[in-house]
Amino acid sequence: MIQVDNLHKQFKTKTGLVKAVDGVSFSARDGEITGLLGPNGAGKTTTMRMLYTLMTPDQGAVKVDGLDIAREAEAVRRRLGVLPDARGVYKRLTARENIAYFGRLHGLDDALIKQRTDVLSRALGMEDVLDRQAEGFSQGQRTKTAIARALVHDPKNVILDEPTNGLDVMTTRALREFLRQLRAEGRCVIFSSHIMQEVAALCDRIVVIAKGKVVAEGTADELRSKTAEDNLEDAFVKLIGSEEGLQA
Numbered sequence: 001m002i003q004v005d006n007l008h009k010q011f012k013t014k015t016g017l018v019k020a021v022d023g024v025s026f027s028a029r030d031g032e033i034t035g036l037l038g039p040n041g042a043g044k045t046t047t048m049r050m051l052y053t054l055m056t057p058d059q060g061a062v063k064v065d066g067l068d069i070a071r072e073a074e075a076v077r078r079r080l081g082v083l084p085d086a087r088g089v090y091k092r093l094t095a096r097e098n099i100a101y102f103g104r105l106h107g108l109d110d111a112l113i114k115q116r117t118d119v120l121s122r123a124l125g126m127e128d129v130l131d132r133q134a135e136g137f138s139q140g141q142r143t144k145t146a147i148a149r150a151l152v153h154d155p156k157n158v159i160l161d162e163p164t165n166g167l168d169v170m171t172t173r174a175l176r177e178f179l180r181q182l183r184a185e186g187r188c189v190i191f192s193s194h195i196m197q198e199v200a201a202l203c204d205r206i207v208v209i210a211k212g213k214v215v216a217e218g219t220a221d222e223l224r225s226k227t228a229e230d231n232l233e234d235a236f237v238k239l240i241g242s243e244e245g246l247q248a
């Protein structure tokens with residue numbers, strides 16, 4: 001369970017201050033997939049970076065399974081599996097070695113790392129590349145490696161930044177199935193996307209973010225009825241107040 005309370009983050013740039021996140025609050029429950037949906041530059045990545053303790057909020061609080069991310073960062077990190085926006089797969093290592101490296105950082109023994117690698121590579125359909133060096137991997141192969149690595153320690157909460165970015169239809173479908181499996185196991189899954197169909201296909205709850213603020217929250221049906229639009233695309237356009245940047 002991840003509870004986000006009134007998060008704020010701004011950046012100083014040469015031309016002035018940018019309010020990237022401006023009072024974001026929401027809850028993501030266990031056994032559910034929560035989607036952060038918003039156009040380019042809405043503040044999704046910045047919000048997620050604060051959730052997984054990479055960035056310190058200017059204001060606000062986040063609790064992961066009741067633990068405060070500021071005061072109990074180490075314990076929080078053990079409970080989180082993260083697919084960051086920069087996938088950061090080590091090219092000199094094989095996929096298996098990438099996964100094992102993270103497993104060791106989490107203090108797992110070799111037998112457990114092997115078992116987790118087997119389970120995850122099967123679930124993600126990546127057995128064929130497991131022992132290949134990551135140099136030259138396609139985007140999908142890199143993403144799968146990064147996801148397997150993020151989940152090696154069997155975390156209860158999973159945060160994925162635009163996981164289907166650049167993936168083909170078959171890989172996207174396989175990934176969706178994998179995320180449903182994580183939900184069925186009772187995990188709390190949060191993922192971000194700027195593609196409304198993507199979020200509607202998968203999410204139990206959708207948090208719509210625009211210009212650093214939450215502009216709506218609910219199921220796809222609730223968002224449709226809230227905006228009095230039958231078509232989900234029209235509903236989202238109405239909620240974010242513009243068509244700009246919503247579609248890939």
Ligand SMILES: Nc1ncnc2c1ncn2[C@@H]1O[C@H](COP(=O)(O)OP(=O)(O)OP(=O)(O)O)[C@@H](O)[C@H]1O
Pocket residue numbers: 011012013018019020038039040041042043044045046047194
């Ligand atoms: N380090 C930074 N320095 C300055 N501005 C930043 C920084 N990081 C983010 N921003 C700005 O904050 C705003 C939110 O960016 P963010 O990356 O969180 O959006 P996003 O919703 O993830 O967008 P996208 O879908 O394009 O990835 C943008 O205006 C961005 O330019």
